Amino acid sequence: MTARIQVTPNPKRGDVIEIRIAIQHPMETGFRLDDGGRAIPKNVVNKLVCRYNNVEIFRAEMGSGIAANPFLDFFTVAEASGELVFDWVDDQGQTGSERVALTVTG
Amino acid sequence: MTVPLRRAVLIAALAWHCAGAAAQQPTRPQPLKSGLEFTGPEVRELQQDDFANPGMLWITRGENLWQEAAGREGKSCAACHGDAKTTMKGVAVRYPRIDAGSARLINLEGRIQQCRERRQQAEPLKYESPELLALSAYVAQQSRGMPMSATIDWQNRHNFEAGRAMYNRRMGQMNLSCAQCHQDNWGKKLGPETISQGHSVAYPIYRLEWQTMGSLHRRFRSCLSGVRAELLPQGSPEFLDLELYLAWRAGGLPVETPGVRR
Amino acid sequence: MLKNIYRRGFLAQLLAVCAWPFAPARGADVGSESVEAMVRKVTGGAKVETGRVKLELPVLADNGNSVSLKVNVDSPMTPANYVKSIHIYAARNPRPNVANFYLGPRAGRAQLSTRVRLGGSQRVLALVALSDGTFWSATADVVVTLSACYDAT
Numbered sequence: 001m002t003a004r005i006q007v008t009p010n011p012k013r014g015d016v017i018e019i020r021i022a023i024q025h026p027m028e029t030g031f032r033l034d035d036g037g038r039a040i041p042k043n044v045v046n047k048l049v050c051r052y053n054n055v056e057i058f059r060a061e062m063g064s065g066i067a068a069n070p071f072l073d074f075f076t077v078a079e080a081s082g083e084l085v086f087d088w089v090d091d092q093g094q095t096g097s098e099r100v101a102l103t104v105t106g
Numbered sequence: 107m108t109v110p111l112r113r114a115v116l117i118a119a120l121a122w123h124c125a126g127a128a129a130q131q132p133t134r135p136q137p138l139k140s141g142l143e144f145t146g147p148e149v150r151e152l153q154q155d156d157f158a159n160p161g162m163l164w165i166t167r168g169e170n171l172w173q174e175a176a177g178r179e180g181k182s183c184a185a186c187h188g189d190a191k192t193t194m195k196g197v198a199v200r201y202p203r204i205d206a207g208s209a210r211l212i213n214l215e216g217r218i219q220q221c222r223e224r225r226q227q228a229e230p231l232k233y234e235s236p237e238l239l240a241l242s243a244y245v246a247q248q249s250r251g252m253p254m255s256a257t258i259d260w261q262n263r264h265n266f267e268a269g270r271a272m273y274n275r276r277m278g279q280m281n282l283s284c285a286q287c288h289q290d291n292w293g294k295k296l297g298p299e300t301i302s303q304g305h306s307v308a309y310p311i312y313r314l315e316w317q318t319m320g321s322l323h324r325r326f327r328s329c330l331s332g333v334r335a336e337l338l339p340q341g342s343p344e345f346l347d348l349e350l351y352l353a354w355r356a357g358g359l360p361v362e363t364p365g366v367r368r
Numbered sequence: 369m370l371k372n373i374y375r376r377g378f379l380a381q382l383l384a385v386c387a388w389p390f391a392p393a394r395g396a397d398v399g400s401e402s403v404e405a406m407v408r409k410v411t412g413g414a415k416v417e418t419g420r421v422k423l424e425l426p427v428l429a430d431n432g433n434s435v436s437l438k439v440n441v442d443s444p445m446t447p448a449n450y451v452k453s454i455h456i457y458a459a460r461n462p463r464p465n466v467a468n469f470y471l472g473p474r475a476g477r478a479q480l481s482t483r484v485r486l487g488g489s490q491r492v493l494a495l496v497a498l499s500d501g502t503f504w505s506a507t508a509d510v511v512v513t514l515s516a517c518y519d520a521t
C-alpha cells in the first residue's frame with residue numbers, strides 16, 4: 001500500500017509537531033455493486049497506530065465512513081530523537097507499515 | 107421566379123450559409139478558465155495542497171515505477187529517459203501528437219503503452235490500471251505550470267476537424283453536444299454544479315465521484331453516460347481526435363496534473 | 369437552515385423531519401442502533417456538555433464521497449488534563465460511527481483532520497472524552513448533493 005507521510009521539519013524539543021499521513025486504499029464500503037450486480041466485499045483500513053519511540057501516541061479506528069485513500073492529520077510533542085512508526089491493517093488482514101526518522105534538537 | 111423573389115432567396119441562402127459557416131468555426135471560451143474555478147473551495151484546497159492532494163499517491167507510485175526494472179531486458183523508464191524531472195519537462199503539453207512511426211495520433215497514455223510494449227518488452231498497461239495512471243500522472247506532472255501547446259498543422263488537421271465535429275455533435279438520448287454545456291453554458295448551473303469549460307489540463311485527475319484517479323478518456327465516458335450516449339472505449343480514435351481538439355481549445359492554460367475534481 | 373427549523377416549535381420540527389427524504393437502510397450489518405445508543409456506550413450514561421469542541425465541515429460538500437473534517441478541542445493536553453478520545457458520528461450514514469480517535473497527553477494539541485464520507489445532508493456529531501471523566505460534543509450541519517450527471521464508468 002502506497003503511503004505518504006509528512007512531519008513538521010526540524011523540530012525542537014517541546015515543539016508541537018504536525019503529522020500527516022495519506023494511504024492509498026479504496027476503503028471499499030461493501031455497498032457498491034460490481035458489473036454483475038454482486039456486492040463488492042467491504043474492505044477498509046480499520047486501524048492505524050502511530051508509535052513514537054515505541055510508545056503509542058495516536059490510534060484511529062476507522063470505518064467505511066472514512067473517505068477512500070484515507071488521510072489523517074494529527075499532532076504530537078517532539079521529545080527525544082528517534083522514530084515514528086506507523087502501522088495499519090485492513091479488513092482483509094493486509095498490513096502496512098512506515099517508519100519516519102525524527103531528529104529533535106535541543 | 108420573379109427577379110425580386112430570386113434575389114430574396116439568394117440573400118436568404120447566403121445568410122443561412124454564413125450562419126452555418128460561423129457555427130462551424132472552432133471557438134474557445136473567453137476568457138479561458140481552469141475547471142478549478144468552477145469547483146467548490148474544498149476541491150480547490152485539496153488540489154493546491156501537495157500533501158493532501160489524493161492524486162499525489164499516484165505520483166509517488168509513478169516515481170517508483172519510473173525507477174523499476176521491467177520487461178525482458180529488465181530496463182526501467184529511467185534507464186533510457188534518465189531523470190524525469192528534466193527529460194519529461196514540457197512533454198505532456200505537446201500531446202496528443204502524430205506518432206512518426208504510424209502517422210497516427212497518439213496521446214501520453216498511448217506513448218507510455220508503446221514504450222512499455224516495444225522498448226521495454228514488458229506487459230502492456232491497460233487504461234485505468236494503477237500503473238498507467240501512476241506513470242501518466244507522473245510524466246504529466248513534470249509539465250505542471252506550463253501552458254498547453256498543441257499545434258495544429260497539415261499532419262493532424264483532419265484529426266482536429268474530426269474532434270471539433272464530435273465536440274459540436276449532439277449525442278445520446280439527451281441529444282446534447284459537448285459544446286452546448288461547455289462552450290455555450292459554462293458558468294451556469296446544472297443541478298448543484300457550475301458547468302466548467304471542460305478543459306483537459308489537469309489529467310489524470312483524482313475525481314471525488316470515482317474515489318480514485320482516472321484518465322481523460324474515462325472522463326469522456328462519464329460525460330457520454332451523462333447524456334446517455336454509447337460509451338466509446340478508452341484509447342479509441344474518436345477520443346484521441348477529441349483529445350486533440352481539447353488540447354487546442356485549452357491552449358495557453360497551465361497544466362495542473364494531478365488535478366482534483368468533483 | 370436546519371437551525372431555523374429546530375427553533376420553530378415541536379410540530380414544525382416533526383413535520384420538517386418527516387419531510388426530509390430518508391436514506392434507505394443498506395447492508396446486513398447495519399443495525400438499528402441509534403447514535404444516542406452509541407454515544408451512551410461511550411459515556412456510560414454520563415451527561416454530554418456542549419462547548420470546548422469545535423467541529424469544522426464545509427457547509428456545502430462538493431461530493432459526499434469525500435468531505436474534509438477538522439475537530440479541535442480546547443484542552444491543555446497535560447498529563448493531568450487531556451483528551452482521551454474523539455468519536456465521530458454521522459446519523460444518516462449506513463454505519464453512523466464514522467471513526468474513533470485515541471489521543472493522550474503526548475498529542476500536544478487536541479486537533480485532528482481527516483476526510484469522511486457522508487451519505488446525505490445531515491448533522492455530524494463529534495463526541496469527546498476527557499481524562500477527567502467528562503464528555504463534550506459539537507455538531508456541524510453539512511448539505512450534500514448528488515452529482516449533476518449520472519456516471520456509469
